[in-house]
Amino acid sequence: MRFAKVQDLQIIADIIGAKFVGDASFPVYGMNEIHVVQEGEIVFVDHPKYYDKALSSNASIVLINKEVDCPEGKALLISDDPFRDFNKLSRFFNPFKPATALVAKDAIIGKGTIVQPNVFIGNNVVIGENCLIHPNVVIYDGTIIGNNVVIHAGTILGADAFYYKKRPEGFDPLVSCGRVVIEDNVGIGAACTIDRGVTGDTTIKEGSKIDNQVHIGHDTIIGVRCLIAAQCGIAGCVVIEDEVTLWGQVGTTSGITIGAKAVVLAQSGVSKSLQSGRVYFGYPAEESREKLKQIASVKRIPEIMEKLKQL
Numbered sequence: 001m002r003f004a005k006v007q008d009l010q011i012i013a014d015i016i017g018a019k020f021v022g023d024a025s026f027p028v029y030g031m032n033e034i035h036v037v038q039e040g041e042i043v044f045v046d047h048p049k050y051y052d053k054a055l056s057s058n059a060s061i062v063l064i065n066k067e068v069d070c071p072e073g074k075a076l077l078i079s080d081d082p083f084r085d086f087n088k089l090s091r092f093f094n095p096f097k098p099a100t101a102l103v104a105k106d107a108i109i110g111k112g113t114i115v116q117p118n119v120f121i122g123n124n125v126v127i128g129e130n131c132l133i134h135p136n137v138v139i140y141d142g143t144i145i146g147n148n149v150v151i152h153a154g155t156i157l158g159a160d161a162f163y164y165k166k167r168p169e170g171f172d173p174l175v176s177c178g179r180v181v182i183e184d185n186v187g188i189g190a191a192c193t194i195d196r197g198v199t200g201d202t203t204i205k206e207g208s209k210i211d212n213q214v215h216i217g218h219d220t221i222i223g224v225r226c227l228i229a230a231q232c233g234i235a236g237c238v239v240i241e242d243e244v245t246l247w248g249q250v251g252t253t254s255g256i257t258i259g260a261k262a263v264v265l266a267q268s269g270v271s272k273s274l275q276s277g278r279v280y281f282g283y284p285a286e287e288s289r290e291k292l293k294q295i296a297s298v299k300r301i302p303e304i305m306e307k308l309k310q311l
Contacts, residue, residue, distance in 0.1 A: 001177050001199040002030035002041075003093055009061065009075050012042070015092055016085040021067065022075025028061055031089055035237055035255070036200040036219065042089070044082040083165050087175045090199070094177035097123050097141065110147065122158070128184070140196065146184035152212070154191040157182070161198045161218030161236060174198055176218065183207075189214065189230070205242075217254065229266070241276065 009026035013019065029040035034050075037043045037059040044063040045054035054062050055071055063077040063086060070076050079085045103109075103121045110129035115121070120138045127133070128147035137151050140158025151157075157180045164171040178197025182188070182204045189212035196202055197219040204210070207225040214228055217236035222228070224242040232246050235254035240246075244258050247266040258264070259276030269283030281288035282295075 001032065001090070001094060003028070009077075012061070012089070013077060016077070016079060016088050018063070018085060019067075019078040020075060021070045021078065022061075026061070026075045030199075031086070031093075032059075032199045033219065033237075034059075036197075042077070042086075044086040046082040083172065083174065090175040090177045099123070104141075116153075134190075140180070142179045142196070143182070144179060145182045146186070146206070148185045149182055149187070151188045152190040152192075155188055156193045158196045159193060161195050163198055163218065163236065178202065178219065180204075186210070192216075195236070211248075223260065 007028045008024060009020050009022055009028055010024040012028050027040060028042060031042040032038065034043050034054060034057055037057055039058055040060050042061040042063055043054050043057055043059035045051055046065050051064070051068065054064065061075045061077060063079055063082045065079055065082050067078050099122060102119065104123045104125065106123060107121045107125040109115065109127045110131070112130040113127055115133045116135040118136045119133050122139060122141035124142050125139050127145045128149065130147055131145060131149045133151050134153040136154050138156045143158050160176040161174065163174040165174065176196050176198050178199050179201045180194050180196050181201045183206040185207045186204050187209040189210055191212055192210055192214045194202060194216045195218045200219050202216060202218055202220055204222045205224045208222050210228045211230040213230050214232045216222065216234045217238065219236055220234055220238040222240045223244060226240055226243060227245045229246060229248040231249045233251045235252050237255045238252055239257040241258060241260040243261045245263045247264065249267045250264045250270065252270040256270060257273045258270065259274055261277045262274050263279045264270060264285060265279065265281040265288055268281050268285040271284040274280055274285065279288045280286060282291040
């Protein structure tokens with residue numbers, strides 16, 4: 001998330017009541033998660049295991065729970081609870097704005113777009129030309145939709161990320177202030193849920209088609225001309241490259257990449273990144289021919305055991 005205007009390190013420290021290491025006028029352009037953070041932005045880290053990753057990332061400002069050596073060209077914000085203070089900044093720079101109508105006054109809807117009854121369109125939403133939005137679709141604040149997009153009934157774009165920190169009193173959510181971005185010529189089926197990014201974008205690229213009852217987690221990127229069949233569950237921070245096909249009920253873990261033109265057959269579970277241009281099946285998903293050989297071998301176990309008894 002980029003701020004509306006550049007902030008000083010001193011101002012950011014005052015908002016969250018933190019100490020800082022660096023020049024008080026050090027420029028701060030925004031804030032982001034570790035996997036998408038850019039120069040000029042804040043990233044948070046609250047576990048020693050990830051200190052080095054955060055300090056060596058693209059982030060210019062590291063919100064951290066221990067005073068450490070500050071890398072050259074960077075600044076530190078020292079907090080007793082970086083997770084809490086990252087949420088404070090999210091709420092400060094992107095406060096929740098209640099809806100006052102089914103279609104927000106500042107929403108932009110392009111020429112030729114049809115919006116069917118009972119659609120909710122939130123604040124700062126942009127919808128392109130010649131789209132068709134079917135009944136009971138919910139489009140949360142900040143969502144961007146391109147041209148010639150079809151969204152079927154009951155789909156929800158922009159719900160919060162499923163991202164929590166476990167505390168003694170329960171689970172503390174990481175505040176979601178990112179967006180959903182849908183590019184041109186995308187088709188989205190009925191009753192799908194596409195979560196917004198935590199601080200970045202969840203993106204469906206041009207020409208991809210999504211069947212009914214598909215869930216796509218926060219900050220995930222779906223490439224150009226992908227096909228995703230019904231009841232797939234795609235976790236957060238997944239990269240699905242161009243022209244990938246996921247058949248029904250495929251599930252993935254978070255933070256992986258599925259290479260271009262890969263095909264994942266129905267009911268497979270993807271637990272690690274997959275290479276381009278291959279067909280996968282099973283759990284954990286492996287190349288389909290190898291997996292089918294394994295299944296055939298398992299079926300022969302009773303026969304083999306019977307033969308061993310006769311020896």
